[in-house]
Amino acid sequence: MKNIIIAVDAMGGDNAPANVLQGLALSAVRHPEASFLLYGTQSLIEPFIKNIPELTNKYTIIHTDTMVSMDEKPSVAIRQKNSSMALAIEAVRDGQAHGVISGGNTGALMALSKLRLRMIAGIERPCLASLWPTLHGECVVADLGANITACSEELVDFSIMASEYARIIFDKKNPIVGLLNVGTEEMKGNEIIKNAATILTEKQSDYDFGYYGFIEGSDICKGTVDVVITDGFTGNIALKTAEGVAHLIGQYLKGALLSSFFSKIGAFFAKKSLMAFKDKIDPRKVNGGVFLGLNGIAVKSHGGADDIAYAAALDLAIDLAKGDIINAIKEKIAQKQQHCSQKLPVTTIENDDIPKTA
């Protein structure tokens, strides 16, 4: 089995490094092929990690006292040399690690990753992709907020990249892609999304995914498609709205089960099943946003992640590294560029034939 090395920003997140190291322990048991480069304050990491037998001989600590704070502006963070986040990213750039994970400042992680890892040739902007629970399992949703707008071509790029993600994680040969819209009819939506639909319809087979068509918000949880594509503004609001709804229902249910003597008895008998239910809607299990489009795997864990959540994000980084997602995306994007350059002269000739209006 191929050895996988993950660079870890051990100082990133609200409870770092404790939650990070405990998360590593959980993931290490599931992934004996993985080892870790830990960037952070040695005196904080070492005493803790020595008491975690699961991690014996699995890690190297690279000491740095500098760290990016959670409320630092990305523009300031990129000027901080030797932060645990920057060094971890550089390990991927320099070929010392297969991927990087951080629970730190999201904006800083994106800015630093873009700067150090650079974009894959042919990709203008990265997108943030994550798993989303559905009636049938999970789907990939992108962009969840790496950008606040997206043009048609970018929505197509997101589709290509998120499909590679889905292919690896779901082990599906031809993932199905849907464009998030306000209705499923072809006439619905703005010009950007309609143009993206036209390109996806035409090009789907070139990139080994199936284009389903437009989907609505309710289709995300239904599991209508494997990959949901939208712009970062809508995607971020959909994600956070969903989190809010799940929390609200959880609070309602808690209130209901504690509301009377009989309901408490009921909750007692149903406890095991209710725990399984809680486990199923546990957002920690789908923790881990991936910045797709970069020349390296960069995974963002929630800042408030505990060990279980952190391990889920780490599992993702390891699985994507095993699936060699970066080369898979590069291959598809190279294909796209070939199509574009082949098409370019034809388009020019056609354009010359069309009389220019205004």
Added chain:
Amino acid sequence: MKNIIIAVDAMGGDNAPANVLQGLALSAVRHPEASFLLYGTQSLIEPFIKNIPELTNKYTIIHTDTMVSMDEKPSVAIRQKNSSMALAIEAVRDGQAHGVISGGNTGALMALSKLRLRMIAGIERPCLASLWPTLHGECVVADLGANITACSEELVDFSIMASEYARIIFDKKNPIVGLLNVGTEEMKGNEIIKNAATILTEKQSDYDFGYYGFIEGSDICKGTVDVVITDGFTGNIALKTAEGVAHLIGQYLKGALLSSFFSKIGAFFAKKSLMAFKDKIDPRKVNGGVFLGLNGIAVKSHGGADDIAYAAALDLAIDLAKGDIINAIKEKIAQKQQHCSQKLPVTTIENDDIPKTA
């Protein structure tokens, strides 16, 4: 007490007129001041309604055989003379009713309402507003899909109109308005939303609402504000995503409570509380979208609404009529126009001082 007359498209919706008439019965008990003009096929309505004692002397049937089908294009629907939907809307236009309700084709209802009722002077586009459950009760969210884009001024108009809605329904003197965005910091979001924020900050007191600032998707259910404002594309996707999440969690919970012998016993004991829980997340209770910005109250009920859901939408139409929402909005918009025209000469002079670029 002021008598309220509601024009009812008795043929609109999947189970019309049965669900419509049963819904009327539920609402009539709660609103003794209300009576109804029923538009539709007399032979279908009359035998049914005669057996509903709650509606005795509360209604007039205006017969028509024409109705707008659920999948009719709005452009076709507006040319159908004498449809039950068109006639019901015209009753509001002609001052015979205080509001109209339909469970029929949404696009047709919006197109016909815009055409027959026309926009309030000073409003360019209507928005679709609806109640949304929160930890503290409910909030108003707009636009839920009347438009697919919105400029800054339109987001401000939506804020003014939806605040009047909130003032009446929540009986709050100064409702709090938030703009839905991808973060709460001032620098977040696109130019449209940032400009809207600037205008709202400046003008909030003129319109008797408080501007909270940017909110995130998770704030909707938290009940951070009374009024959530967004463009129709994002709002529609947020709404449908939320519906999908609620359905998914409901399915998970059902599965959990039926998964074992003990969980079934638990569900039996907790039945009453679980029913109350189900009732609380029941989307029927917040049924009823209102097209704000029209010269009349137009309420859309879900097409698949049963009697409880239909009655909720009808309650809303009656409450908004009692609160005289149309005149409340007109007053605020007239104020806005006064501000604009007062400002106009100043702006023109300033503009002349600025050298034109490009």
